[in-house]
Amino acid sequence: MNAHLEQLSPQPLWRHFRTLCNTPRPSGHEAALVALLEAWADERGLAHDRDAYGNLRLRKPASPGHEDAPGIVLQGHLDMVAQANADHPHDFTRDPIDTLVEDGWLHARHTTLGADNGLGVAAALAVLEDDALTHGPLEALFTLEEESSMGGALNLAEGWLDGRLLLNLDSEDRGQVYIGCAGGADVMVDAQLPTSALRDEEVALRLSLTGLRGGHSGIDIDKGRGNANRLLMRVLRELESLDARLVDYRGGTLRNALPREAFATLALPADAAEAARERLPTLEARLRDELAGADDGLALAIERVSAPEGEALTRDASRLLVAALHAAPCGVERMSVAVTGVVETSNNLGVVSLEAGRFHLCALVRSLRDSAVLDLADRFRALFDLIGARTRVENAYPGWTPDPESPLLARFRALHAARLGVDPEVKVIHAGLECGILGAKYPDMSMISFGPLIRGAHSPDERVELASVEEFWGLLRSLIEDLAAETA
Numbered sequence: 001m002n003a004h005l006e007q008l009s010p011q012p013l014w015r016h017f018r019t020l021c022n023t024p025r026p027s028g029h030e031a032a033l034v035a036l037l038e039a040w041a042d043e044r045g046l047a048h049d050r051d052a053y054g055n056l057r058l059r060k061p062a063s064p065g066h067e068d069a070p071g072i073v074l075q076g077h078l079d080m081v082a083q084a085n086a087d088h089p090h091d092f093t094r095d096p097i098d099t100l101v102e103d104g105w106l107h108a109r110h111t112t113l114g115a116d117n118g119l120g121v122a123a124a125l126a127v128l129e130d131d132a133l134t135h136g137p138l139e140a141l142f143t144l145e146e147e148s149s150m151g152g153a154l155n156l157a158e159g160w161l162d163g164r165l166l167l168n169l170d171s172e173d174r175g176q177v178y179i180g181c182a183g184g185a186d187v188m189v190d191a192q193l194p195t196s197a198l199r200d201e202e203v204a205l206r207l208s209l210t211g212l213r214g215g216h217s218g219i220d221i222d223k224g225r226g227n228a229n230r231l232l233m234r235v236l237r238e239l240e241s242l243d244a245r246l247v248d249y250r251g252g253t254l255r256n257a258l259p260r261e262a263f264a265t266l267a268l269p270a271d272a273a274e275a276a277r278e279r280l281p282t283l284e285a286r287l288r289d290e291l292a293g294a295d296d297g298l299a300l301a302i303e304r305v306s307a308p309e310g311e312a313l314t315r316d317a318s319r320l321l322v323a324a325l326h327a328a329p330c331g332v333e334r335m336s337v338a339v340t341g342v343v344e345t346s347n348n349l350g351v352v353s354l355e356a357g358r359f360h361l362c363a364l365v366r367s368l369r370d371s372a373v374l375d376l377a378d379r380f381r382a383l384f385d386l387i388g389a390r391t392r393v394e395n396a397y398p399g400w401t402p403d404p405e406s407p408l409l410a411r412f413r414a415l416h417a418a419r420l421g422v423d424p425e426v427k428v429i430h431a432g433l434e435c436g437i438l439g440a441k442y443p444d445m446s447m448i449s450f451g452p453l454i455r456g457a458h459s460p461d462e463r464v465e466l467a468s469v470e471e472f473w474g475l476l477r478s479l480i481e482d483l484a485a486e487t488a
C-alpha cells in the first residue's frame with residue numbers, strides 16, 4: 001500500500017515513510033515496527049540495541065577520516081497519534097494509513113497521517129543508509145510512547161548514548177529551529193458518583209457536539225479553536241434548569257489532542273424534553289458565533305433515545321460534576337513575558353467519561369515553568385476535592401531551557417542562511433518535545449530541533465508540505481556533513 005510515496009523526492013526518505021505508514025504504530029503498539037527496523041539494520045550491517053524500556057538505538061561508524069568528529073544523535077519517536085473521523089472505521093493497531101497527495105501536500109484519508117513523527121524517523125533511517133554522506137559517528141535514537149506519556153524518554157537509560165550533539169527531528173515549522181519547549185504532566189481525576197434509577201416520568205435524550213477542528217493541544221491551544229468537552233459542559237449548564245441529570249458522557253480520545261466531539265445522555269422529565277429541543281438552536285448559534293473564523297464546523301444535535309439500562313447521577317451529583325468541569329482550567333492560562341508570542345501555561349481537558357456513575361478525566365497541563373505545571377495540577381486537585389474525586393499527577397516531564405548561545409545553533413543558523421538565503425526563526429515551542437527530558441538525563445548534550453512543515457497534527461486534518469520535506473532533507477544532510485568537519 002502507499003506505493004505512490006516512493007515516487008516523491010527525496011526518494012530514500014519517502015520509501016521509509018511508506019514503511020511507517022504501512023506498519024501500524026499507535027502509542028503502546030510499536031513492537032512490530034521495532035522488530036522491522038532491527039531486521040533492516042541487520043541487513044545493512046548496522047549495530048542496534050535497546051534499553052530496558054525498549055527504546056531503540058541504531059549506530060553507524062564515522063566516515064573514514066572523521067572518527068574524531070563529535071558524535072551526532074538523530075532522535076525521533078516511533079509512535080503516532082491515533083485519531084479518525086467518527087464516521088470512518090479504522091483500527092490503528094491493524095490497518096495501514098491510506099495516504100494521498102493534493103495540491104503539494106500529503107494527507108491521509110480520514111485519519112491522522114503520522115508525519116508527526118514519522119518523517120523524522122524516516123529521515124534518520126535515510127541518513128543511516130546514505131553511503132555518499134560524509135559524517136562523524138552516528139546514532140539514531142527512536143523512543144516509544146511519546147504521544148501517550150513520554151514514557152520512552154522518561155525511562156531512557158542514562159549513560160547509554162555516546163553522541164554529544166542531538167538533532168531532534170520532531171518540529172513542524174519550515175524555516176524555524178527550536179531551542180526550548182514546555183514541560184508538562186497528566187492530571188487524572190476519578191470518582192464513583194452517587195446514582196439513582198430513572199423515574200417513570202423521565203425520558204432519555206442523547207446530546208451530541210461535533211464538527212470541531214481539533215488539533216495539537218500545545219501548538220494549537222492559542223488558535224481559538226473549540227474544546228468539545230468545555231463547550232458541551234456549557235450546554236449542559238444551560239439545561240440544568242430543566243432538571244436534567246447525566247446518565248453517561250464521552251468526550252475526547254487523547255489527552256494531547258483538542259477534543260473534536262463530545263456526547264452525553266441525559267435523563268429529564270418528559271414534559272421538559274421539548275423545551276430542551278427548543279433551546280438547542282439558540283445555544284448552537286451562540287457557540288458558532290463565538291468560534292467564527294477559528295472553528296466554523298460546530299454542530300449540536302439532540303434526539304430521543306430508549307431509556308438506558310442502569311441509573312443516572314443524582315440531581316446533586318450531576319449538578320456538581322457539570323459545575324466542576326465547567327470551572328476547570330481549559331485553554332491558555334498565561335502567555336510568556338520572557339518569550340513574546342509564546343504560550344507559557346495551558347491546559348487541555350482532553351478525555352472525559354462517565355459510565356454507571358464512574359467519572360474519569362485526563363487533562364494535560366503544559367508550561368515553560370515546571371513550577372506552573374505543579375501549581376495548575378494542584379488547582380485541579382483543589383477543585384475536584386470539592387466533589388469527592390481523587391486527583392493524581394502522572395507522567396510529569398521537565399521543560400527544555402533555551403540556550404541561545406549554543407555553538408550547534410550557530411552552525412545551523414549559518415548553514416540555513418547559506419542554503420536558503422534567510423536566517424531561520426529561533427523559537428520556543430509550547431509542546432512537549434523530548435529534548436527537555438533527554439537534556440535532564442544528558443546535561444552535557446547540546447541539541448536543537450527542526451523539521452518540515454506539518455499542519456493539523458494530532459487530528460485527521462494532519463498534512464505535510466512536500467516541498468518542505470525536500471528542504472528539511474537538504475538541511476539535515478548539510479548539517480551532518482558540516483559537523484563532520486569539526487574535531488571533537
